[in-house]
Amino acid sequence: MKIAVVGTGYVGLVTGTCLAETGNQVICVDVNQSKVKMMQEGMLPIYEPGLESLFTRNLKQGRLHFTTDLAEAVAEAKIIFLALPTPPGGDGAADLSYVLGASKDIAKLITEYKVIVTKSTVPVGTADKITDVFNAHTNVDYAVVSNPEFLREGVAVEDFMKPDRIVIGTLDERARKLMGELYAPYVRQGNPIIYMDPRSSELTKYAANSFLATKISFMNEIANLCELVGADVDMVRGGIGADDRIGRRFLFSGIGYGGSCFPKDVQALAKSAKDNQYDFKILNAVMDVNDIQRKILVDKIKAYYNNNLKGKKLAIWGLSFKPETDDIREAPALYIIEDLLKEGATITAFDPEAMTNVKGALGDKIEYAADQYQAAKDADALLILTEWSVFRTPDFDQLESSLKTKVIFDGRNLYDIQKMIDCGYYYNSIGRRVVS
Numbered sequence: 001m002k003i004a005v006v007g008t009g010y011v012g013l014v015t016g017t018c019l020a021e022t023g024n025q026v027i028c029v030d031v032n033q034s035k036v037k038m039m040q041e042g043m044l045p046i047y048e049p050g051l052e053s054l055f056t057r058n059l060k061q062g063r064l065h066f067t068t069d070l071a072e073a074v075a076e077a078k079i080i081f082l083a084l085p086t087p088p089g090g091d092g093a094a095d096l097s098y099v100l101g102a103s104k105d106i107a108k109l110i111t112e113y114k115v116i117v118t119k120s121t122v123p124v125g126t127a128d129k130i131t132d133v134f135n136a137h138t139n140v141d142y143a144v145v146s147n148p149e150f151l152r153e154g155v156a157v158e159d160f161m162k163p164d165r166i167v168i169g170t171l172d173e174r175a176r177k178l179m180g181e182l183y184a185p186y187v188r189q190g191n192p193i194i195y196m197d198p199r200s201s202e203l204t205k206y207a208a209n210s211f212l213a214t215k216i217s218f219m220n221e222i223a224n225l226c227e228l229v230g231a232d233v234d235m236v237r238g239g240i241g242a243d244d245r246i247g248r249r250f251l252f253s254g255i256g257y258g259g260s261c262f263p264k265d266v267q268a269l270a271k272s273a274k275d276n277q278y279d280f281k282i283l284n285a286v287m288d289v290n291d292i293q294r295k296i297l298v299d300k301i302k303a304y305y306n307n308n309l310k311g312k313k314l315a316i317w318g319l320s321f322k323p324e325t326d327d328i329r330e331a332p333a334l335y336i337i338e339d340l341l342k343e344g345a346t347i348t349a350f351d352p353e354a355m356t357n358v359k360g361a362l363g364d365k366i367e368y369a370a371d372q373y374q375a376a377k378d379a380d381a382l383l384i385l386t387e388w389s390v391f392r393t394p395d396f397d398q399l400e401s402s403l404k405t406k407v408i409f410d411g412r413n414l415y416d417i418q419k420m421i422d423c424g425y426y427y428n429s430i431g432r433r434v435v436s
């Protein structure tokens with residue numbers, strides 16, 4: 001099938017590449033000329049495990065193309081995916097100007113039946129707004145489909161190639177059939193394609209992300225309570241997660257959820273509820289809990305140093321919002337760093353992938369180390385802010401000889417409590433006893 005993907009951000013690039021992998025002819029279009037040139041030359045602008053080999057292969061075999069020319073992209077494509085940004089506007093609602101702007105341009109270009117698919121997370125009613133734009137600018141037949149992405153950064157290729165489910169929201173029979181054919185190779189393992197109307201599909205995406213964010217925030221509150229009553233959140237997690245109705249996943253307490261989706265989507269859903277005169281109380285609480293949770297490690301550090309961090313040299317392991325990505329959008333680490341700098345601490349950080357992005361955001365406000373032990377050199381304490389595998393089983397002897405004092409604040413609960421006792425660390429994690 002001939003496919004166009006408008007927008008080569010994270011979602012567009014993964015979508016385009018993975019659609020090419022099953023034999024489709026994919027043309028990706030972006031306004032950013034230097035980025036398009038880079039991709040035409042075989043270079044990827046993002047880090048995502050597994051993407052590079054698929055990207056290179058499909059580029060070489062001529063199934064994946066890049067252009068800045070929307071007309072060229074739209075000309076032959078049967079299905080046009082919109083993978084454009086929907087950043088939060090000033091009032092928390094998603095800004096649809098890119099999506100609607102591109103829709104207008106496409107509407108003016110089409111000369112035969114096309115399927116327009118929203119892949120970006122868009123508020124309920126966006127398919128109708130796109131329909132209005134098309135009706136205003138073309139007489140050609142078309143269909144609008146909502147097809148939300150559920151990709152997790154770090155495992156996006158796997159999520160695309162073997163999705164738990166595919167949601168297709170359309171009332172157009174022809175579009176429904178085409179979308180079903182397009183996705184058939186991705187659901188061979190038996191997972192469902194779920195068809196519904198566009199509004200339900202649009203809400204499904206927000207409901208999924210908001211539910212997961214709620215699950216995490218609930219667990220973060222349980223962790224905070226564990227500390228007060230002398231319980232261990234790891235035990236409680238095991239105890240409740242074994243119940244199938246609750247499930248084991250997304251029950252890890254820490255320093256709050258981050259990333260490009262959860263914070264934005266929870267906020268947008270709460271706003272959309274409010275616009276419809278509905279006060280979504282749970283979502284408001286989820287956002288409050290997350291704001292507090294982002295400060296929890298700083299509170300612990302301040303308490304340990306009697307509210308005086310001036311001159312303290314702190315080492316940080318992990319900057320990205322989660323492992324296996326260089327993405328620092330809404331990363332808890334950035335909030336924590338800002339608070340610590342305000343308190344007068346100095347910081348040396350290491351992250352396996354996100355250092356370039358953090359350098360761009362923070363410049364020389366902090367120091368950057370070549371590896372994790374160099375970051376810990378002469379530090380008063382080590383802070384663990386992202387659970388990269390490489391931090392899970394460090395060489396504790398080397399760590400001990402690097403650190404000035406054996407103090408660890410662990411925002412991701414990486415180490416066994418008994419191990420910390422045996423190694424003689426002061427160890428403060430989330431929802432577990434403090435080892436001192």
Ligand code: UDX
Nearest residue numbers: 149150151152153216250251252257258259261321322
């Ligand atoms: C998420 C959704 O999972 C995905 O389906 C959607 O399409 C986009 O948003 P992503 O943002 O890549 O994906 O990350 P995810 O792995 O879901 O983690 C989100 C945040 O939750 C991270 O900050 C992570 O650290 C945090 N988290 C996750 C926890 O704090 N505890 C957990 O148990 C799980």
